[in-house]
Amino acid sequence: MANREKITLEQLRKPLKKLPKDVERLWEKYSLWETVKEHLTLTAELALGVADRLSIRGIKIDKDLLIKAALLHDIGKVEDKPLHPLKGRELLEKENLADIGKIIATHGYAYEITRQESELPRSWEAKVLTYADLHVDLELRPYKERILDWVERTAKNKEKRDLTSEQIISAIKRWNSLIAEINALLGVEEELINIHELHNLMRG
Numbered sequence: 001m002a003n004r005e006k007i008t009l010e011q012l013r014k015p016l017k018k019l020p021k022d023v024e025r026l027w028e029k030y031s032l033w034e035t036v037k038e039h040l041t042l043t044a045e046l047a048l049g050v051a052d053r054l055s056i057r058g059i060k061i062d063k064d065l066l067i068k069a070a071l072l073h074d075i076g077k078v079e080d081k082p083l084h085p086l087k088g089r090e091l092l093e094k095e096n097l098a099d100i101g102k103i104i105a106t107h108g109y110a111y112e113i114t115r116q117e118s119e120l121p122r123s124w125e126a127k128v129l130t131y132a133d134l135h136v137d138l139e140l141r142p143y144k145e146r147i148l149d150w151v152e153r154t155a156k157n158k159e160k161r162d163l164t165s166e167q168i169i170s171a172i173k174r175w176n177s178l179i180a181e182i183n184a185l186l187g188v189e190e191e192l193i194n195i196h197e198l199h200n201l202m203r204g
């Protein structure tokens with residue numbers, strides 16, 4: 001098959017031309033922190049590059065919608081951290097941006113808490129947003145490294161953590177499949193999280 005050369009995340013990233021008006025207005029309205037804005041911007045840049053490459057492979061993605069969703073996906077953190085994707089959806093519904101809200105609702109682990117099918121990423125926009133977010137904190141990072149960091153921070157904070165070990169493992173299992181699916185399409189090679197090792201890490 002043509003076009004099967006291996007590619008890195010940094011090569012995929014595409015700079016954004018300018019901030020959409022809705023996004024600018026909401027960033028201001030909810031006084032997002034600078035570091036959050038940096039994370040959102042980088043997530044959108046990676047999401048855009050991923051979407052471009054997937055479109056070459058015939059996958060249809062609404063890029064405007066995806067960019068806006070990526071730039072707003074953590075807006076719910078201003079109020080509620082663990083369920084911030086759902087809080088974000090609620091805020092966006094109030095702003096008459098329900099189509100964006102629907103995408104951002106699925107980027108985290110709300111599904112592990114609510115078990116609502118609507119909290120699973122199904123559309124390509126939702127899947128690409130999740131893919132990008134799983135590769136970005138304040139910089140681009142390999143999926144495995146980024147998530148094991150999160151596990152370390154979460155697992156070590158038993159009093160404050162919002163998920164059980166089983167919920168963490170369940171979220172990571174579904175992220176592993178999503179990452180594998182999209183990496184295969186992109187021609188990106190990277191390590192997934194070994195679930196056996198993860199069990200040990202959670203026990204330790």
Ligand SMILES: [Fe+2]
Pocket residue numbers: 039043073074133
């Ligand atoms: Fe995020």
